[in-house]
Amino acid sequence: MDPVKILIVDDEPDILDFIRYNLVKEGFEVFTASNGEDGIKTAEQVKPRLIILDIMMPKMDGVEVCRQLRSKPGFENTLVTFLTAREEDYSQIAALDVGGDDYITKPIRPRVFLSRIKALLRRSERWEEEQEEPNTLSIGDLIIDRDRVTVTKGEDVIELAKKEFELLFLLVSKPGKVFSREEIFNKVWGTDVIVGNRTIDVHIRKLREKIGDHYIKTIKGIGYKFEF
Template identity: 55%
Template structure:
């Protein structure tokens, strides 16, 4: 029997049938599973359970999934957890809002368990590749540290949500190279995740608000680069 700890998954949905289905399939694959039926409870469970992956419904009573994700990302122990949104909604604003608060993937119901397992595995494979990279980038007056997910700007420590950080880290690691929105989507969110190009623009805007306007340049009609 392997001594390797089980990957911990928190399933959050107000539909008990979906919770039971996902819990059964995840446990069958060897995951350790905790559950919650609303957003407020999910934040409390996440703080104690410290999941590696969170499957999170958007439309829930008491507190929706977007706000729940934002609160979970503020817990130091769970800020690096993978968050996959589960939703029956297909409106563009839901998707943008989900990625805006740090979602890693977005799956529309009805959920196919085997496809979900594949998406979870893909997230861990992509993360494993990233861990092999140099963990610190020093450029201009910034020290961008992948280990702590922090940015040191002239001695001041800044923290960014997961995807904003990864976007900045990727651009800074490749200075003066122009990347299209599609290239950034593939490198940051992965080829297996369907994300709107507008999501990149939103994240670039938020990064600029936090570190300043002088680092990332918009190349009109092409994409973005770190000067």
């Protein structure tokens, strides 16, 4: 089996070397870029399984890099985790808003960092295994296709980020059931991942913008449910 390809994009040479060293020790094939533009070019050349993006970079920040990559064919399901020293809510929301899968803050602790990376890859592998057989949900004017990771509403095809799709599929799988926030976190992000409190809210907002705001109901103090 070929080693998993990981691309690191960071403008700090010490950070690049540090992360590369720890990932290579674990058997990953690692590529690096020192700015956003080179990061996009390298990603197109090597097609990495996972991209680690620093948010704060000159010329083109990590959020814009992710935004551009997500719009390119073949990068819809590429794993993206953001790396930053900033802990403000708006940075985290912006990172998730453009399709980020995880968010790791500096300073980096090698064992914790590697644990997060491996957990992200494991969840992705489980998701891909579930896609081997066609699986479609249809409710009202919505058709949810797990093969294409898309939602069709009438004649319109709505493309969703991976986590948005997983969240929607979970809610639609049991219409009317109230999913607690804890249950959503565990089933969509996994128990071994730490994400911000606003994560679910960001994804719910994006889903409402894309499919309509009347399908997903907020149950205050508990969670969310899908109604048709």
